[in-house]
Structure formats: structure tokens, C-alpha cells
Amino acid sequence: MLRTNTAFLQFVEQLFEDKQAGNAIQLKSFAAGAHLIRQGSIISQVYIIREGITKCYIAEDNGKDYIFEFLGTGEITGELEAINKGACLSNITALTPVTVFTIPHNRFMALLRSYPEFNELLLKVLAARIYQTCIRTSYQQLYPVEYALLRLLSLEASQQTFFSKKDMAAYLGISVRSFNRTLKDLREKNILDKEGLNIDLSKEQLEQMIKRFEDA
Amino acid sequence: MLRTNTAFLQFVEQLFEDKQAGNAIQLKSFAAGAHLIRQGSIISQVYIIREGITKCYIAEDNGKDYIFEFLGTGEITGELEAINKGACLSNITALTPVTVFTIPHNRFMALLRSYPEFNELLLKVLAARIYQTCIRTSYQQLYPVEYALLRLLSLEASQQTFFSKKDMAAYLGISVRSFNRTLKDLREKNILDKEGLNIDLSKEQLEQMIKRFEDA
DNA sequence: CTGGGAGTGGGACAAATGTCCCGTTTAATT
DNA sequence: AATTAAACGGGACATTTGTCCCACTCCCAG
Numbered sequence: 001m002l003r004t005n006t007a008f009l010q011f012v013e014q015l016f017e018d019k020q021a022g023n024a025i026q027l028k029s030f031a032a033g034a035h036l037i038r039q040g041s042i043i044s045q046v047y048i049i050r051e052g053i054t055k056c057y058i059a060e061d062n063g064k065d066y067i068f069e070f071l072g073t074g075e076i077t078g079e080l081e082a083i084n085k086g087a088c089l090s091n092i093t094a095l096t097p098v099t100v101f102t103i104p105h106n107r108f109m110a111l112l113r114s115y116p117e118f119n120e121l122l123l124k125v126l127a128a129r130i131y132q133t134c135i136r137t138s139y140q141q142l143y144p145v146e147y148a149l150l151r152l153l154s155l156e157a158s159q160q161t162f163f164s165k166k167d168m169a170a171y172l173g174i175s176v177r178s179f180n181r182t183l184k185d186l187r188e189k190n191i192l193d194k195e196g197l198n199i200d201l202s203k204e205q206l207e208q209m210i211k212r213f214e215d216a
Numbered sequence: 217m218l219r220t221n222t223a224f225l226q227f228v229e230q231l232f233e234d235k236q237a238g239n240a241i242q243l244k245s246f247a248a249g250a251h252l253i254r255q256g257s258i259i260s261q262v263y264i265i266r267e268g269i270t271k272c273y274i275a276e277d278n279g280k281d282y283i284f285e286f287l288g289t290g291e292i293t294g295e296l297e298a299i300n301k302g303a304c305l306s307n308i309t310a311l312t313p314v315t316v317f318t319i320p321h322n323r324f325m326a327l328l329r330s331y332p333e334f335n336e337l338l339l340k341v342l343a344a345r346i347y348q349t350c351i352r353t354s355y356q357q358l359y360p361v362e363y364a365l366l367r368l369l370s371l372e373a374s375q376q377t378f379f380s381k382k383d384m385a386a387y388l389g390i391s392v393r394s395f396n397r398t399l400k401d402l403r404e405k406n407i408l409d410k411e412g413l414n415i416d417l418s419k420e421q422l423e424q425m426i427k428r429f430e431d432a
Numbered sequence: 433c434t435g436g437g438a439g440t441g442g443g444a445c446a447a448a449t450g451t452c453c454c455g456t457t458t459a460a461t462t
Numbered sequence: 463a464a465t466t467a468a469a470c471g472g473g474a475c476a477t478t479t480g481t482c483c484c485a486c487t488c489c490c491a492g
Contacts, residue, residue, distance in 0.1 A: 062358065068354075084344065119335065124299055131305055138389075142276045175479075175480055181478095184442080362448095393451075393471090394448080396470075397472080
């Protein structure tokens with residue numbers, strides 16, 4: 001859910017240090033809540049997150065948002081636009097203070113050509129995103145919200161991160177009301193510890209809980 | 217919805233002709249209904265569709281399927297597995313008789329390195345898939361089924377393709393019953409021409425729909 | 433402090449979607 | 463032509479989810 005990529009970050013850090021290769025790479029900072037990228041706009045750099053957490057989401061014109069992913073350290077964004085030269089697909093906003101490396105599109109594409117290793121890292125990122133997105137989409141479409149919610153909570157717990165309910169609901173593609181309701185149902189079924197939302201599930205445990213729901 | 221990619225196909229055709237570069241590339245055929253790839257299995261080639269239409273879907277263990285995309289001429293599949301070396305994400309089955317080029321993983325990766333042009337074509341494919349998937353997912357999560365259905369029908373009409381209701385429902389992530397119901401509602405609202413599936417929207421809905429159809 | 437805004441929690445009702453089921457149509461096979 | 467399996471269409475009912483609304487807390491700028 002919160003994606004990070006140390007290998008990628010390391011590579012970019014190195015480039016940045018390098019007088020030669022790094023000359024067009026810059027650092028930029030954003031306050032929490034600031035927009036890094038605005039959906040529909042045209043940008044001319046890619047961003048690699050050095051520090052902080054962002055959310056990546058589409059705002060539909062019925063006023064609802066859908067969050068695709070939370071991007072953390074080492075994640076790249078704006079790369080689709082560099083590759084396909086289109087308008088920005090989504091919004092990126094900072095959830096915490098954020099620092100990024102920026103690389104101009106043409107430089108970025110050139111780097112891909114000159115550093116096969118970098119190119120391969122990017123291929124892996126893209127492949128991983130497709131992979132994850134597919135799994136998540138399928139899951140969210142074909143299972144009741146309850147399952148997706150448990151899964152999300154479990155991820156959140158394992159990553160020690162916490163998001164607002166609004167964001168969590170937007171990540172699940174549901175209303176905050178549904179989110180709350182489902183949470184309450186789970187609580188009443190004693191599935192969640194009432195103290196906090198600390199659930200600490202392994203995949204097997206999750207399976208078990210899901211099975212338990214079935215009879216009740 | 218039905219993706220195709222002539223540039224990619226051409227490139228692979230050329231490789232195939234080339235004695236040197238094409239020596240590991242093979243042709244393979246499948247009857248309609250056959251599995252090209254089975255979810256969870258391990259494969260060692262990528263497939264590029266030369267002819268025919270396939271569906272790419274995940275089967276969840278509650279018995280439901282989610283179709284990500286219909287892949288046609290020039291589309292590649294199995295590439296995620298080549299890049300990330302994991303088990304197959306999804307099933308690929310032939311909807312029509314299908315002929316594919318197969319390229320062994322290591323050969324495929326080598327080709328990416330030796331042909332920057334090929335590498336770039338692949339980057340574009342991956343980027344386009346992420347792009348499309350994001351748009352579609354968001355749309356399907358945040359709008360009533362009615363909209364997604366209209367969009368799907370319009371795409372289908374514009375591409376002159378026809379899929380079974382089961383497949384269309386699986387593409388939308390809903391049950392066949394819901395699919396039928398929504399279709400009926402639309403018919404009763406005179407939104408659809410009864411003759412064929414000629415979309416004939418009226419009123420503001422038309423404008424809104426058109427706008428959305430454009431990008432996909 | 434203090435008023436306002438954002439986040440939270442949930443009741444009541446409406447709308448959307450799923451499940452179960454059965455009769456009909458279509459298409460392919462014998 | 464007869465038979466069968468699959469696809470289609472939809473009724474009845476249950477469940478899920480959304481919308482609208484209000485009350486409560488918390489926090490911060492004035």
C-alpha cells in the first residue's frame with residue numbers, strides 16, 4: 001500500500017552526487033498538504049521521493065477521489081508522462097513534508113538509455129505496479145468491502161503507518177460512511193482489538209478470520 | 217478495452233524473420249477456449265499475439281473472475297513474469313483461435329538490452345497499461361455501474377467486437393444479473409437503440425459520456 | 433478561553449448490487 | 463428432427479453501499 005524502493009533511491013542518490021550525470025537533477029521540498037503534481041497538467045520532470053509520504057489519486061468530476069497508492073521513499077512519479085508525453089494522470093500530494101529529486105524528462109529518458117541498470121530498475125517498478133494494481137483491483141471488485149478493509153488494516157499495521165479515514169476510504173473506493181460501518185461491524189464481531197486499530201495479521205491469520213466470518 | 221499494438225507486432229515480426237535475432241522465437245497456436253497462461257503457474261516465455269483475441273483475468277477463490285483486458289494483435293503477455301520472475305499473475309485464454317510468437321525469458325531480456333527501440337516500445341506498453349488501468353479502476357469504483365456499462369458498450373461498438381455477457385460482466389467486476397438489469401434500465405430509458413448496441417445517448421448524459429469515452 | 437473547521441461516529445432511509453431461481457432462447461451435436 | 467448444454471432475461475428477496483444529516487471531539491488561530 002505504501003510503496004518504497006530503496007534500490008531505486010540509491011541509484012538516484014548516486015546520480016545526484018555525480019557531477020557529470022547529476023547536473024540536471026535537483027532537490028525540491030514540499031510542505032504537508034502541498035500538490036507535487038496536478039491531474040491534467042503538463043509537467044516536464046519526473047520526481048523521485050527522497051523523504052516523506054505522498055498520495056497518488058484521481059479526482060473524478062463527481063467529487064470523489066480514488067487513491068491508487070501511497071508513495072514513499074524511493075518511489076518515482078511523473079514517469080508515465082515522461083514515457084508517453086501526455087497530461088498528468090493523477091494528483092500527487094504530500095501527506096508529510098516531502099523532499100524529492102527532480103529530473104527533466106529528456107534527461108530522464110537519456111539516463112534510461114545510458115544506464116541499463118537504471119532502465120531495468122524502472123521496468124521493475126512499472127511491472128510491480130501493474131502487478132499490485134491488478135491484484136488489488138480484482139480483490140476490491142470481487143470481495144465484500146469487509147475483506148478489503150481487513151487487508152488494508154493489516155497492511156497498515158505491518159507498515160506502522162496511519163492514514164486518515166478519508167484517505168483509507170478513498171483507497172478502498174468507498175464512502176467514509178461505509179468505511180465506518182464496516183469497521184464497526186468488525187469490532188462487534190470482536191475481530192478487532194477495541195484499543196486501537198492495531199491488528200497484526202499474517203496472511204494465514206487473515207484467511208482464518210475471513211473464514212470465521214463466513215459462518216456468522 | 218481490446219488492446220492492440222501494431223508497432224510492437226511489427227518489431228517482433230522483423231525479429232522473427234531475422235535468422236540471427238529470431239532464432240529462439242517460435243510460433244504457437246491455440247484453439248478458441250484454450251489456456252495460454254494459467255494463473256499461479258511458472259512460465260519461461262513471453263507471448264506476443266500475432267493473431268486472435270484473448271482475455272486476461274484473475275480468478276479469485278470465491279469463484280469470481282475479474283477481466284483486466286482483452287489482448288489482441290501485437291499485445292504482449294507474460295512480460296511481468298519475465299521482468300519480475302514470479303508466478304503468473306493472471307490467466308490468459310483464447311477467445312478466438314490465436315497465434316502467438318513465443319520468446320524465452322532470457323532471450324527477451326537480452327533483446328531489450330540489445331534493441332533500445334524494443335525496450336522503449338515495452339516501456340510504452342507498460343506505461344499505457346498503468347495509465348488505462350488507473351483510469352478504468354477509478355471510474356468503475358466511483359461511478360454507478362450504469363456509466364461504466366455505457367462506456368464499455370461504446371468501446372465495443374467502436375471496435376466492432378463482441379463479447380459474451382459473462383465476459384462483459386467480469387470486465388466490469390459485476391454479476392451477470394446486475395449487468396442485465398442495468399442494460400434493461402438503459403433500454404427502458406431509451407438510451408440504447410434496441411436494434412443493435414448502437415449507443416444513442418440523449419441529454420446532458422450524452423455530453424458527459426462522450427467526454428469520458430474520448431480518452432479510452 | 434472560544435468559535436470555527438476538520439475529522440469522527442453513527443442513525444435512518446434510499447439506491448445499487450448480489451444471490452437464488454426458473455423459464456426461454458440459441459447453437460451445436462447426435 | 464431431437465437432445466442437450468450453454469447463454470440469456472428477469473422476478474423476488476437479501477445484502478451491501480451510498481446519501482443525508484446531526485452530534486461530538488479535538489485542535490488551533492484569533
